[in-house]
Amino acid sequence: MEKGRKELKVAALKNGTVIDHIPSEKLFKVISILGLENCSTQVTFGYNLDSKRIGKKAIVKVADKYLSQEEVNKIAFLAPKAKINIIKGYEVTEKMELELPDTFIGVLKCKNPKCITNNEPMQTKFHTIDKEKAIFKCHYCERISESENIEIIR
Amino acid sequence: MANKSLVSITDYSKEKILQILNKAAEFEKNPNQPLLQGKVVATLFFEPSTRTRLSFETAVNRLGGRVIGFSDASTTSGTKGETLKDTIIMVSNYADLIVMRNPIEGAARYAAEVAKVPIINAGDGANQHPTQTMLDLYSIKKTQGKLENLKICMVGDLKYGRTIHSLIMAMSHFNPTFTFIAPDELKLPEEYKMFCKENNIAFTEHDELTEEAISDADILYMTRVQKERFTDLYEYEKVKDVYTLRNKLLENTKPNMRILHPLPRVNEIDYDVDNNEKAYYFEQARNGVFARQAIICDLLGL
Numbered sequence: 001m002e003k004g005r006k007e008l009k010v011a012a013l014k015n016g017t018v019i020d021h022i023p024s025e026k027l028f029k030v031i032s033i034l035g036l037e038n039c040s041t042q043v044t045f046g047y048n049l050d051s052k053r054i055g056k057k058a059i060v061k062v063a064d065k066y067l068s069q070e071e072v073n074k075i076a077f078l079a080p081k082a083k084i085n086i087i088k089g090y091e092v093t094e095k096m097e098l099e100l101p102d103t104f105i106g107v108l109k110c111k112n113p114k115c116i117t118n119n120e121p122m123q124t125k126f127h128t129i130d131k132e133k134a135i136f137k138c139h140y141c142e143r144i145s146e147s148e149n150i151e152i153i154r
Numbered sequence: 155m156a157n158k159s160l161v162s163i164t165d166y167s168k169e170k171i172l173q174i175l176n177k178a179a180e181f182e183k184n185p186n187q188p189l190l191q192g193k194v195v196a197t198l199f200f201e202p203s204t205r206t207r208l209s210f211e212t213a214v215n216r217l218g219g220r221v222i223g224f225s226d227a228s229t230t231s232g233t234k235g236e237t238l239k240d241t242i243i244m245v246s247n248y249a250d251l252i253v254m255r256n257p258i259e260g261a262a263r264y265a266a267e268v269a270k271v272p273i274i275n276a277g278d279g280a281n282q283h284p285t286q287t288m289l290d291l292y293s294i295k296k297t298q299g300k301l302e303n304l305k306i307c308m309v310g311d312l313k314y315g316r317t318i319h320s321l322i323m324a325m326s327h328f329n330p331t332f333t334f335i336a337p338d339e340l341k342l343p344e345e346y347k348m349f350c351k352e353n354n355i356a357f358t359e360h361d362e363l364t365e366e367a368i369s370d371a372d373i374l375y376m377t378r379v380q381k382e383r384f385t386d387l388y389e390y391e392k393v394k395d396v397y398t399l400r401n402k403l404l405e406n407t408k409p410n411m412r413i414l415h416p417l418p419r420v421n422e423i424d425y426d427v428d429n430n431e432k433a434y435y436f437e438q439a440r441n442g443v444f445a446r447q448a449i450i451c452d453l454l455g456l
């Protein structure tokens with residue numbers, strides 16, 4: 001009963017994408033990188049929901065939208081423990097586990113002001129050097145950083 | 155645009171390192187070989203480094219090649235707003251190989267991606283300076299007769315010293331034991347200690363340069379402790395003399411031990427050490443020409 005009541009807090013979705021298990025503090029970044037503020041279809045989200053796995057979680061449901069690989073990579077970077085479900089006809093047709101890609105091209109911004117990528121009109125490139133600990137290396141200046149110290153380019 | 159270039163010491167395998175060192179030894183025996191006749195090498199120094207530039211230009215001249223380039227960023231197109239990419243593509247039209255020094259980190263990696271000719275990184279900010287590492291390795295091999303199983307003691311600025319970081323990576327092929335001696339503010343970054351642990355490389359850390367700490371070293375690698383690196387100048391005043399190497403500190407070191415320093419030095423090696431037979435830093439600089447001759451020829455397939 002308890003479970004049923006909880007699910008009512010976020011409206012059911014006919015077709016679209018559900019991103020669940022987002023750490024609450026990352027919700028607005030997820031909304032921002034997906035450009036949902038300009039989305040014309042229905043978007044619902046839940047914030048500060050209880051989660052056994054990650055403490056306070058957030059959930060986003062977007063009607064009639066399916067994510068590109070680049071968007072999936074960005075979510076993997078921001079919230080590696082998130083789960084993505086594809087919904088078609090009220091049914092979950094696909095569950096995606098997130099995995100960090102080996103390289104990010106043009107997605108992340110190097111925070112080293114002396115890095116060539118911040119001094120030349122060019123694409124950035126990062127290598128994932130530890131998928132478990134989420135540690136990345138700038139292909140150019142070779143600085144090693146954790147995800148907290150890297151921003152996503154919108 | 156894949157190209158043969160030398161950007162970072164990790165671009166070289168163990169086999170490649172040994173091959174280049176052997177080639178360098180041949181150039182030491184016979185420095186004047188006209189292998190670059192009819193070739194043009196560009197030396198693009200976006201920040202001045204007279205020592206490195208002269209070493210490269212000597213290497214090219216001894217190989218019979220010609221040099222074009224600049225040694226001062228204020229005379230270059232960069233100040234007119236031209237991108238590095240455009241400068242590199244333009245110079246690629248004139249030269250068979252480009253040697254570049256640039257204060258911007260990653261500039262060499264990017265240049266290697268856009269250039270039509272090989273790039274040699276002669277220093278990109280705090281990032282990489284692989285030819286320095288190759289001449290360090292050459293000096294170590296020459297003085298010790300081998301690279302395997304040596305005790306390497308590194309002293310001074312282990313935090314920002316890129317020559318230190320690159321030498322750790324390069325020596326990791328040869329089962330070294332490291333002693334790291336640095337003041338608290340300039341300790342070796344965690345990522346390099348992790349690297350040593352992952353590669354089963356034994357190391358100890360000290361915060362003082364003492365007789366005991368260096369007594370079993372085969373190589374004593376000194377670096378500059380720069381005032382600018384300290385947030386607390388009181389700390390600098392405290393450590394600057396503690397990190398000065400003097401003759402009397404060397405009395406109980408091993409007979410085969412040699413002192414290396416990437417130069418220029420300020421006060422971390424006292425002048426009384428210069429006449430000690432263990433002082434090797436000036437020969438080390440001379441070895442740079444042979445190492446660079448070997449690297450240039452390798453990149454051009456000669």
Ligand SMILES: [Zn+2]
Binds near residue numbers: 110111112141
């Ligand atoms: Zn960078």
